[in-house]
Amino acid sequence: xxxxxxxxxxxxxxxxxxxSEAGFDHRSGARAxxxxxxxxxxxxxxxxxxxxxxxxxxxxVTKGGTMLLESHWWTNSQRGIxxxxxxxxxxxxxxxxxxxxxxxxLMAVPVGVMTAIYLVEYGRGRLARAxxxxxxxxxxxxxxVAALFIYAVWVTVFGFQRVAFxxxxxxxxxxxxxxxxxxxxxxxxxxxxxxxxxxALGVPKWKTIVRVVLPTAFSGIITxxxxxxxxxxGETAPLLILGPYTKNIATDLxxxxxxxxxxxxxxxxxxxxxxxxxxxxxxxxxxxLLILLLNIAGRLISRLxxxxx
Amino acid sequence: xxxxxxxxxxVELPDPEGHGPFMKDRATTGxxxxxxxxxxxxxxxxxxxVIALVTLIxxxxxxxxxxxxxxxxxxxxxxxxxxxxxxxxxxGIANLLWVxxxxxxxxxxxxxxxxxxxxxxxxxxxxxxxxxxxxxxxDLLAAVPSIVYGLWGLQVLGTHMDGVQSVLQxxxxxxxxxxxxGVGAASTILTVAVVLSIMVLPIVTALSREVFAQTPTSHTxxxxxxxATRWEMIRTAVLPFGKPGVVSAxxxxxxxxxxxxxxxxxxxSTLADxxxxxxxxxNGGETFASKIANNAAEFDSPKKAGAFMxxxxxxxxxxxxxxxxxxxxIERRKAFVE
Numbered sequence: 001x002x003x004x005x006x007x008x009x010x011x012x013x014x015x016x017x018x019x020s021e022a023g024f025d026h027r028s029g030a031r032a033x034x035x036x037x038x039x040x041x042x043x044x045x046x047x048x049x050x051x052x053x054x055x056x057x058x059x060x061v062t063k064g065g066t067m068l069l070e071s072h073w074w075t076n077s078q079r080g081i082x083x084x085x086x087x088x089x090x091x092x093x094x095x096x097x098x099x100x101x102x103x104x105x106l107m108a109v110p111v112g113v114m115t116a117i118y119l120v121e122y123g124r125g126r127l128a129r130a131x132x133x134x135x136x137x138x139x140x141x142x143x144x145v146a147a148l149f150i151y152a153v154w155v156t157v158f159g160f161q162r163v164a165f166x167x168x169x170x171x172x173x174x175x176x177x178x179x180x181x182x183x184x185x186x187x188x189x190x191x192x193x194x195x196x197x198x199x200a201l202g203v204p205k206w207k208t209i210v211r212v213v214l215p216t217a218f219s220g221i222i223t224x225x226x227x228x229x230x231x232x233x234g235e236t237a238p239l240l241i242l243g244p245y246t247k248n249i250a251t252d253l254x255x256x257x258x259x260x261x262x263x264x265x266x267x268x269x270x271x272x273x274x275x276x277x278x279x280x281x282x283x284x285x286x287x288x289l290l291i292l293l294l295n296i297a298g299r300l301i302s303r304l305x306x307x308x309x
Numbered sequence: 310x311x312x313x314x315x316x317x318x319x320v321e322l323p324d325p326e327g328h329g330p331f332m333k334d335r336a337t338t339g340x341x342x343x344x345x346x347x348x349x350x351x352x353x354x355x356x357x358x359v360i361a362l363v364t365l366i367x368x369x370x371x372x373x374x375x376x377x378x379x380x381x382x383x384x385x386x387x388x389x390x391x392x393x394x395x396x397x398x399x400x401g402i403a404n405l406l407w408v409x410x411x412x413x414x415x416x417x418x419x420x421x422x423x424x425x426x427x428x429x430x431x432x433x434x435x436x437x438x439x440x441x442x443x444x445x446x447x448d449l450l451a452a453v454p455s456i457v458y459g460l461w462g463l464q465v466l467g468t469h470m471d472g473v474q475s476v477l478q479x480x481x482x483x484x485x486x487x488x489x490x491g492v493g494a495a496s497t498i499l500t501v502a503v504v505l506s507i508m509v510l511p512i513v514t515a516l517s518r519e520v521f522a523q524t525p526t527s528h529t530x531x532x533x534x535x536x537a538t539r540w541e542m543i544r545t546a547v548l549p550f551g552k553p554g555v556v557s558a559x560x561x562x563x564x565x566x567x568x569x570x571x572x573x574x575x576x577x578s579t580l581a582d583x584x585x586x587x588x589x590x591x592n593g594g595e596t597f598a599s600k601i602a603n604n605a606a607e608f609d610s611p612k613k614a615g616a617f618m619x620x621x622x623x624x625x626x627x628x629x630x631x632x633x634x635x636x637x638x639i640e641r642r643k644a645f646v647e
Contacts, residue, residue: 042427060457060461121352140565233454
């Protein structure tokens, strides 16, 4: 028996009348063995789960980490650099990834937060259930399907070119459910007494939500937005269909190509020449770093400013 | 502290039904009513927009897929051909469906038992100092972008799959599922399945962990008081309570595995058109998602795109059904708990 078990089991053993076998057999060797076996299985499971995490991080850091230490990685683009040449940077792709993520957030956050407000503060009955159900469906929609949908609308129906803004539209579909669900959770945590107090003071409902409920849940909402951003930044499928890669810096959302980190990886992933391989893993390391930073920021904010219940 | 302020205000004020001086004020403020209507309307509008988006996705995919399906000269469900360049369109999804389902099924076979065990570890076995960091570490797996999983799966994990493959073939080689097909071990359905299981693991773990943590202490205490060992307590109290949660977590994970695109596309080696049918997990092939992504460059004519829209539609329906089932299971549980 190990330390964690001692307290509960020994006290319970002391309290139990001798010979009492209600529900369970007297502790026999086989039962104790099974108990120990289960413990070993659970610890092993956790160890197994850690293997891929450590392995992936190790691969990415050893293969791509050195690129991140070069200053030109953060200042140059790949313009004019071929696969045989060492050098150039990822600033074009980093910038593209961030621009697309921000534009996506600008569209997805208002819709997501308002939908969550509807679900928690207003929604009753059939419509609310339908909204909640479709949010679940949207959560599960594969990114490639979202991309196909935007392709069908943007390119086939309207006849526009494949541009960065179309990518953002596809990403909005993927970000909305993340924002809705996390905001919903946070709004539910806001104590009802706060709302009742505001109503009792004669504050109209909308003002209660804007001035009392939302500020209380603010840090949680920010966390949800950051986690949503982390999700869309790592998406590749919509970029394959709607956002072809280029080696140059691009800022135009509606014309020309916009490079991103995932497409930068995708572009050269089959290369065998070392400079290109290094850059592929460098881009992977950069992408993971960006997403990790967002995740950490999200968690810190949620831990520091969780609503007091 | 906002919480305590709220509580005291409620306690000090008269019954909300008894008309206090402020209630009248609220009822007659025209500005408040207008603001309420605007704000409530906007919130409702956002909700309706979400419904509209999901409906539009289905409608658009269907409308783009139908013309191509009408011109399809072979059975869409049972044919293994995929010929969208020629004039008689011939495309069927039998291959795609098998590879998609097989890779996801193997992934779930690995991820669900592992995920549930990890969730039990975090909620029941881990010492308190370890339980939160352990949960965060597993969550980190979800932060790795799928393209990185793809790269790692092919270039790192794939180089170690030879041994696994030969062991499995040695043991079960007589089954069609384990037949050798000559595809490199790094690019088989099995490698894809292993990578998918890692990607799905944090989803299964996070949700299972949540329901396990909600097990009423009265249940667990009762089991322990009856003399159950820790494992018996888990088997008789925690697992039955968490079962619907585990089922719906698995469904959500399955939805993710079915729709995964770039990792599958990178790892899985595509087969030449007209390759013989094989049930084997050591074969190559394409899933719905990787088929669409592999041919993204060819979406130049609506006719060609139509066939891929049809594949996308099937994928959408698959994930829709899986997610809806997850939802139904968790709804039932809610009704049971409340």
